[in-house]
Amino acid sequence: MQFPVISVIVFTPIITSLLLLIMPGNRKTEIRVTSLGAAALDLSLSIWLYFSYNVSAGGYQFVEQYNWLPQFGISYHVGVDGLNTPLVLLTGVVMFTGVLISWGVDDRPREFFAFLFILATGVFGVFVSLDLFMLFFFYEIAVFPMYLLISTWGWKVTREYAAMKLTLYLFIGSVVALIGALAMYFNSGLGSFDLITLETANFSVGFQRFWFPFVFIGFAVLGGLFPFHNWSPDGHVAAPTAVSMFHAGVLMKLGAFASLRIGIMLLPEGAKFWMPTIILLTLVNVVYGAFIASVQTDFKYVVGFSSVSHMGLVAMGFATLNREGLIGSGVQMFSHGVMTALFFAVVGMIYDRAHTRQIPELGGFAKKMPLVAVAFIVGGLVSMGMPGFSGFVAEFPIFMGVWEFKPWIAIVGAISIVITASYIIRIISSVFFGKMPESYADHITDVKVLDKVALIFLSVLLIVIGVFPSIMVPMVESGVENILRLLGGA
Amino acid sequence: MFGSINTSMILAILPEIMLFILAGFVFVFDLVWDDSQRRNLGWISAGGFSLIIMISLMLGTPGSDSGLVWGGMLRHDWLGFAFKMLFLFGATITALFAMDVEDLGKKGEFYLLLIFSTLGMTLMASSSNLIMLYLSIEATSLPLYILAGFFKDDDKSTEAGFKYFLFGAMASAIMLYGFSLLYGFSGTTDLDAIAGVIKAGGMNPVLLVGTLLMILVGFGFKISAVPFHFWAPDVYEGAPTVVAGFLSTASKAAGFTVLIRVLLTSYAPASDTWMMVLAIISTLTMTLGNTLALAQKNIKRLLAYSSIAHAGYILIGVVAISELGITGSIFYIIVYLITNLAAFGIVSVVGRITGSDEISAYDGLSRRSPWLGLAMLVVFLSLAGMPPFGGFIVKVLVLASAVKAKLFWLAFVGILNSIIGLYYYLIVLKHVYLYRSENEQVEIPVTRPYAIGLIVLTIGIILLGVVISPWFNVSTIAAKVLF
Numbered sequence: 001m002q003f004p005v006i007s008v009i010v011f012t013p014i015i016t017s018l019l020l021l022i023m024p025g026n027r028k029t030e031i032r033v034t035s036l037g038a039a040a041l042d043l044s045l046s047i048w049l050y051f052s053y054n055v056s057a058g059g060y061q062f063v064e065q066y067n068w069l070p071q072f073g074i075s076y077h078v079g080v081d082g083l084n085t086p087l088v089l090l091t092g093v094v095m096f097t098g099v100l101i102s103w104g105v106d107d108r109p110r111e112f113f114a115f116l117f118i119l120a121t122g123v124f125g126v127f128v129s130l131d132l133f134m135l136f137f138f139y140e141i142a143v144f145p146m147y148l149l150i151s152t153w154g155w156k157v158t159r160e161y162a163a164m165k166l167t168l169y170l171f172i173g174s175v176v177a178l179i180g181a182l183a184m185y186f187n188s189g190l191g192s193f194d195l196i197t198l199e200t201a202n203f204s205v206g207f208q209r210f211w212f213p214f215v216f217i218g219f220a221v222l223g224g225l226f227p228f229h230n231w232s233p234d235g236h237v238a239a240p241t242a243v244s245m246f247h248a249g250v251l252m253k254l255g256a257f258a259s260l261r262i263g264i265m266l267l268p269e270g271a272k273f274w275m276p277t278i279i280l281l282t283l284v285n286v287v288y289g290a291f292i293a294s295v296q297t298d299f300k301y302v303v304g305f306s307s308v309s310h311m312g313l314v315a316m317g318f319a320t321l322n323r324e325g326l327i328g329s330g331v332q333m334f335s336h337g338v339m340t341a342l343f344f345a346v347v348g349m350i351y352d353r354a355h356t357r358q359i360p361e362l363g364g365f366a367k368k369m370p371l372v373a374v375a376f377i378v379g380g381l382v383s384m385g386m387p388g389f390s391g392f393v394a395e396f397p398i399f400m401g402v403w404e405f406k407p408w409i410a411i412v413g414a415i416s417i418v419i420t421a422s423y424i425i426r427i428i429s430s431v432f433f434g435k436m437p438e439s440y441a442d443h444i445t446d447v448k449v450l451d452k453v454a455l456i457f458l459s460v461l462l463i464v465i466g467v468f469p470s471i472m473v474p475m476v477e478s479g480v481e482n483i484l485r486l487l488g489g490a
Numbered sequence: 491m492f493g494s495i496n497t498s499m500i501l502a503i504l505p506e507i508m509l510f511i512l513a514g515f516v517f518v519f520d521l522v523w524d525d526s527q528r529r530n531l532g533w534i535s536a537g538g539f540s541l542i543i544m545i546s547l548m549l550g551t552p553g554s555d556s557g558l559v560w561g562g563m564l565r566h567d568w569l570g571f572a573f574k575m576l577f578l579f580g581a582t583i584t585a586l587f588a589m590d591v592e593d594l595g596k597k598g599e600f601y602l603l604l605i606f607s608t609l610g611m612t613l614m615a616s617s618s619n620l621i622m623l624y625l626s627i628e629a630t631s632l633p634l635y636i637l638a639g640f641f642k643d644d645d646k647s648t649e650a651g652f653k654y655f656l657f658g659a660m661a662s663a664i665m666l667y668g669f670s671l672l673y674g675f676s677g678t679t680d681l682d683a684i685a686g687v688i689k690a691g692g693m694n695p696v697l698l699v700g701t702l703l704m705i706l707v708g709f710g711f712k713i714s715a716v717p718f719h720f721w722a723p724d725v726y727e728g729a730p731t732v733v734a735g736f737l738s739t740a741s742k743a744a745g746f747t748v749l750i751r752v753l754l755t756s757y758a759p760a761s762d763t764w765m766m767v768l769a770i771i772s773t774l775t776m777t778l779g780n781t782l783a784l785a786q787k788n789i790k791r792l793l794a795y796s797s798i799a800h801a802g803y804i805l806i807g808v809v810a811i812s813e814l815g816i817t818g819s820i821f822y823i824i825v826y827l828i829t830n831l832a833a834f835g836i837v838s839v840v841g842r843i844t845g846s847d848e849i850s851a852y853d854g855l856s857r858r859s860p861w862l863g864l865a866m867l868v869v870f871l872s873l874a875g876m877p878p879f880g881g882f883i884v885k886v887l888v889l890a891s892a893v894k895a896k897l898f899w900l901a902f903v904g905i906l907n908s909i910i911g912l913y914y915y916l917i918v919l920k921h922v923y924l925y926r927s928e929n930e931q932v933e934i935p936v937t938r939p940y941a942i943g944l945i946v947l948t949i950g951i952i953l954l955g956v957v958i959s960p961w962f963n964v965s966t967i968a969a970k971v972l973f
Contacts, residue, residue, distance in 0.1 A: 025860060069958045071966065111856065111923075133886070137877045144876050147916055148867075152923045160924070164916065171912055175905040178886070182893040182901075 006062050006078045009045050009088065010124045012038055013095070013117035020114045028109050032099075035113040039092075039099040042120070046092030053085045058478040060130065060196070068134070073185070073192035077130040082479025083260075084127045086334040086472055087253055091127065093461065094249040094341050095120045097454035098242035101345050104352070105153065105240070112153055115145040116242060123250050126258060132181050132193040135258065136174065142254060143170045146235075146247065153240040162231075162238035169231035170222050173255070177218025177262065180211045184266060198266055199486060205269045212270025216263030216278070222255025224311040225278075226285040233304030241348030244300075248307045249341035253333045256314045260329075260483070264318060268487045271321060279319040279402070283409055285312025290419040299350065299357040299431065302423055303343045306383060309416055310336045316413065317398040321487055323480060325401025330476035332394035335382060335465060339391065342379040342458040346372055349451060350431065353444045359427065364436030368444045373432040375455040380424040382462045385417055390465035393473065502559045502566035502616070504550040505542055505574050509609045512538040513602055520598025528596040532589030532939060535601045539582040539608070543575055562680055563622045569971040570616035572820065572964055573747045576827055577615070580740035581608040583831045583947065586939040587838055588732045594640060604736070607633035611744040618755075620669045620679040623748060627665075627708070630744060631658050634737060638729040650728025657711060657721040665708025672701045672756075681756045689759040702757060702764055706771075709752070712745025713801045714738075714794075716774040723782075726794035731841055734790060735834025738797040739827040746801075746823055750808060750816060754972040761811050769809045773903050776802030780910040789837055790847050792914065793830070796873060799911060800826050803888055806904055810891035816969035818887030821961055825880035825954050829872045832947035835940060836866055843934045849918060853927035859934040863922050865948050872951045874915040875908050880954030887962075 016038035023031055053061055063079035080088060098116065105112050118141060125138025144167070151163035185193060188201035221228040232252070236244050264271040289309030296302045314336070317329030349372055350365060351357050366373035382391035395417075403410040436444070447455075465472055500507070515538065516531055523530070550571070557566035564570075581604055588604075589595040610630030617623040635658060639651015673679050675697055676687040687693060710718035726734040757764055779799030786792040804826070807819030837847065839862065844851040856863030872879035885908060892901040936944070954961055 021860075021864065067959070069962055071959070071962055074958075108856070111860070136886070137882065140877045140882060144871055144874075148919065148923055151920055160920065164913065167916060168909060168913060172905075172909055175908065179889065179893060179898070179901050179905060182886075182890045183898075185890070186894045 002062070004064050005045055005049055006080065006128050007064055009042055009049065009092070010078070010121060010128060012042050012045075013124070014121035017114035017117035017121075020110050020117070023110060025108065025110045028106070031110050031113060032103055035099050035117070038117065039096040043092040043096040046089045049080065050085055050089045053080060053082075053475065055082065055475050055478050058082065058481065063130070068131075073190070073194070074133045075131055075194060076134060077194055078128040079130050080128055081482065082475045082477065083330050084257065084479070085475060086330070087127045087257060087337075088124065090253065090334050090337040091120065091123050091250050093338060093458070094245055097341060097345065097458055098245050100450045100454040101245070101348060102240070102242040103448070103450050105242075107153065112149070115149050116246070119145040119149070119246060123246075123254055126254050130195045132185070132195060132198065132262065134193075135195075135262070136178055136181065139174055139254065139258065142251065143167060143174065146170075146239075146243065146251070149243045150235065150239045153243070154238040155240075158234060159238045162234040166231045166235035169228065173218045173221030173228070175218075177215050177258075180215035180218065181262065183211055184215075195261065195266070201266070203267065203269075208267040208270035209273045210270075212263060212267045212274050215267065216259045216271070216274070219255050219259035219263065220315060222252060223259060223315055224252050224255070224285070224308045225315055226281050226288065226308075226312065229285065229289070229308045232308055233301055236304035236307065236344070237298065237300045241344060244344040244348070245341040248304070248344060249337040252307065252311050253314075253337055256311065256318070256329075256333060259315075260318050264321070265483055265486050271487070275319050275321055279316060279405065279409060282312045282316035282319055283413055285309065286316060286413050286416045287419070290416040290423075294419050294423040294426075297359050299359055299362065299427065300344075300347050302359070302427060303340065303347055306343075306420065306423070307336070307340050309420065310340070310383070313395060313398055313413075317401055320398075320401035320405050322401050322404055323477075323484060324397040324404065326480040326483060327473065327476050328394050328397030328399075328401060330479065331390070331465070331469075331472055332398060334472065335390035335394045335462065338458050338461050339379045339382045342375055342455065342462070343383075345451070345454060345458070346376045346379070349447050354440055359430055361437060362431045363434035364432070364441070365444070366432040368436070369446045371452055371455060372447055373428075375459045376432065377428060378459040378462055380428060382466070383424055384421045388463070388466045390462045393466060393469040498553075498566070499559045501550045502552075502557070502564060505546050505578065505612050506609055508542045508545065509605055509612065512542065513605045513609075516598060516601045516605065520602075525596060528598060529589055531598055531601050532585050532595060535585035535605065536582045536939075539578050539585060543578045543582070546571075546575065546578075558618065563619050564613070564616045565618035566616060567971045569747070569751065569968040572968040573615040573743060574612045576743055576824060577608055577611040577740045580736065580743070580827055580831060581605070583835070583943050584732055584736045584740070586943040587735065587835050589939045590842070590937045591730060591732060591838065592842075594730055594732070600637070600640065603633040603637050607637070607736075608740070611740060614744045615747045617748070618681050618751075620673060620681070623681075623752070624666060624669060627712070627748070628662065630741065631662065634733075634741060637733045638725055638737065640730050640733060644728075646728035647730065648728075650725045654721055654725045654729075661708050661711035661718060664704050668701045668704025668708070671697065671704070675701075681752060684756040685758055688757065695763070698760055699763060702760070702767070705752065706767070709745055709749040710771065713742050713749065713804075714798050715771050715801050715805065716778045716798065719775070719779070719798045722798055723791045723794040726797075727788060727790045727847070731790065731834055731838040731847075734794075735831050735838070738793065738834065739830045742797065742801065743823045743827055746804060746819070750819065750972070753808065754811070754816070765809055765811060768805060769897070769900055772802045772805035772809055773900065774802075775799065775805065776903060776907040780907045780914075783914050784910065786914075787849055788847050789849050789852070789918070792849065792918070793833055793837070796911065796914075797830060799907060800830075800873070802907070803885065803904060806900055807888040807891050809900065810888075810895040810897065812891055812895060813966070813969050813973050814894055815888070815891035816972060817962065817965040818884060818891045820965040820968050822884040822888055824961060824965070825872070825884045825951070828947055828950045828954065829869055829879075829881060832865065832869045832944060832951065833873070835944050835947065836862060836869065839936055839940050839944075840934060843932070844929075849921055852918065852921040853925035854930045855922040855934075857926075857930050858932065859936070862934060862936065865944050866922050867919060868948050868951055870915040870919055872955070874912045878952060878955045880951050882955055883958050
């Protein structure tokens with residue numbers, strides 16, 4: 001029997017969290033080391049998974065399937081293809097760096113890491129699910145720890161409001177999608193929740209057109225689709241650093257990924273019908289998100305709205321339903337995940353020292369913490385889509401795909417790049433350069449070694465993908481083939 | 491009238507016989523023991539209940555025939571049997587939780603009343619005749635009235651007992667009138683025979699609906715469905731916490747068994763008529779329960795409204811009138827019983843130390859007692875319908891049954907309500923995890939019976955949500971009886 005690598009990746013975090021919960025709460029160092037060990041294990045397994053995925057063979061690999069509730073057609077069915085392998089790697093990366101960055105959490109670290117790891121299991125589970133029920137199961141597991149993490153360890157000013165808003169938004173989205181999923185289950189008549197089986201269901205066109213918005217938008221709420229993006233910047237800002245990284249880096253991909261897997265892949269006719277509407281919504285996302293980001297004065301809100309804008313690009317790429325757009329979105333999910341994790345890590349480091357995030361009150365950080373400045377600039381360049389960084393590899397094909405659909409949308413969408421450049425450069429100049437205010441200049445110290453490890457790791461990833469796109473693009477392309485087949489064959 | 495008594499008849503009432511014997515034991519030990527030993531009556535009752543479960547599972551499982559025994563008074567089938575085991579489990583946990591309650595845990599009469607009430611419930615689950623049904627409902631209710639008012643010197647408890655009694659007596663009188671009309675016009679008290687009469691068109695539609703509504707008053711009271719729910723918050727708040735736990739779980743489950751059985755056997759031919767009525771009751775119950783729960787400051791009242799809301803979710807499965815629907819409802823009742831018992835158990839533990847049932851008494855619980863905080867997390871997330879806990883799968887199943895029956899509007903009402911539910915459950919968790927309190931240094935000791943009960947229940951909640959298949963099977967077997 002093959003080594004069940006996917007199950008090990010999925011269940012390591014939750015088993016670790018149970019382990020953490022039975023450890024005495026005052027052994028903080030042991031708790032952190034255990035967490036880091038588990039995160040390192042998951043990261044190495046996901047790197048291994050990434051490089052052992054056979055791109056030329058394509059399709060679903062490392063598949064495991066066990067009966068779960070056979071009477072109802074539910075099975076534990078996991079596997080990875082070209083689309084979700086990078087996302088599993090992304091989760092591993094964010095989990096590992098998240099633990100590194102959270103070393104300083106001092107209030108009940110046991111519960112903090114335990115909840116963070118339950119969240120991680122949920123996220124891994126959704127990415128690898130090949131069963132509709134199982135996908136929902138893990139999706140909800142990923143939602144509720146967010147509430148506790150944000151409300152308990154978040155930014156004191158808005159945490160209660162933001163945590164509740166986020167949880168309710170996501171829950172509403174998922175239950176609406178759930179009804180759509182159940183409708184699919186009964187309408188297919190196949191008596192199975194298996195995604196691969198459901199792909200062959202041949203739903204009638206009317207059925208697909210009716211249910212597509214429920215399913216797609218239900219999940220896209222988590223992907224930050226306009227006009228349901230409102231929870232996201234508030235949530236980002238209120239969350240503690242590691243949770244912001246998880247939230248923007250991975251969780252939003254969860255929404256995008258699920259709306260692709262369930263919405264577009266199972267209801268292709270519905271996707272074709274609704275695509276013009278959705279592409280317009282995402283256009284608003286991209287441009288409006290960037291514009292709002294550029295007028296914020298709170299550093300973290302800038303990054304939060306920039307996430308909304310970039311996730312809009314992901315959804316826009318999906319909505320093109322063509323090869324270029326889908327490949328671009330696939331890469332963008334990874335690239336944006338790493339980039340935004342980097343951004344939030346930087347914001348967290350600066351806030352921990354300056355105790356303010358108002359951009360006018362910040363300045364001169366490049367001198368005190370040069371590495372942080374470099375990392376942020378790398379992230380900024382990715383965000384602007386500079387060639388040589390992963391952002392270019394992702395955004396260029398998306399705009400190509402959109403151009404194929406309607407050139408004017410690509411032109412309008414490209415304005416966002418200019419706006420992005422404006423706010424990134426503004427932050428770089430006023431936060432990292434300029435003069436540091438005297439009120440806190442004397443007690444700013446450089447970041448710790450663990451923080452540096454995390455930042456270097458994230459920056460290097462962004463550059464590697466930018467310089468050698470061939471380590472990711474062919475893999476994503478092999479996953480996209482399958483979607484194109486479903487779109488063409490329906 | 492019964493002919494000769496044979497083994498199958500004895501096996502059919504095995505749990506009842508053993509409950510009677512258990513009552514005898516408790517009675518005798520209550521007399522011979524002095525006050526310092528009487529706490530052990532709780533161990534005897536809990537041990538006895540679980541022993542009865544084990545013996546029944548080994549010897550008393552129903553066969554595949556219709557299982558009519560005792561002259562058609564009782565039916566020994568899986569629907570009844572599964573629920574009997576559930577009531578006995580609820581009673582086991584209640585006995586455990588009662589042991590360390592002041593003024594209650596050392597009183598033999600508490601355990602006796604608990605046993606007799608459970609006996610009534612087991613009979614309710616298997617009644618197949620109107621007369622038996624009424625007798626068993628009363629046999630269940632009378633001890634519960636006394637239990638609700640058990641603290642004689644406490645005004646709230648007395649009020650709870652009296653209120654419960656008045657509402658109960660009224661509801662039961664209306665139900666009895668419904669029964670008598672049903673008998674008068676159909677000429678039989680046998681549940682199956684009534685179905686035959688209705689099917690043959692032997693009953694005037696107006697009368698049919700009339701009797702149905704009257705009977706629903708009685709059943710609706712038991713399951714605290716809107717508009718017969720008014721007693722629940724006051725009674726739960728005033729009654730001893732363990733009793734409230736028992737009322738909201740075993741007693742409610744018993745109400746559901748008779749509701750399901752009567753509607754799907756006697757009134758099955760008229761299902762189009764009652765489906766809409768029940769769908770409306772379900773909608774109102776969910777919506778009102780959840781909306782009013784939002785405003786509660788007292789955890790027992792909050793749980794009362796939440797338990798009203800859950801009755802509404804369970805009704806969704808019944809409204810779907812399908813094997814899947816009933817399976818979902820039965821599974822839901824199993825999960826709900828275990829989860830809510832745990833909720834009231836925690837309330838009881840915390841209430842003993844803090845002396846308050848206000849939600850604000852839960853501030854900083856996770857710092858005072860991390861384990862209790864964690865149990866609370868599991869319980870409330872399960873109530874909110876979050877995986878990997880039991881509440882998720884059952885909510886999916888009842889919603890699935892509504893979708894399958896093309897009752898999309900009901901499914902959407904269900905999900906809107908579960909969103910409201912999530913909100914107030916999370917508020918409670920916020921008190922547990924986020925808020926600080928001045929008494930953070932004061933630990934909350936969990937005595938052994940509570941620890942055993944809560945560990946069993948918490949693990950149960952997770953098992954129900956993860957290892958789904960066996961529970962689904964049991965529920966399906968029980969549901970098949972009706973189709």
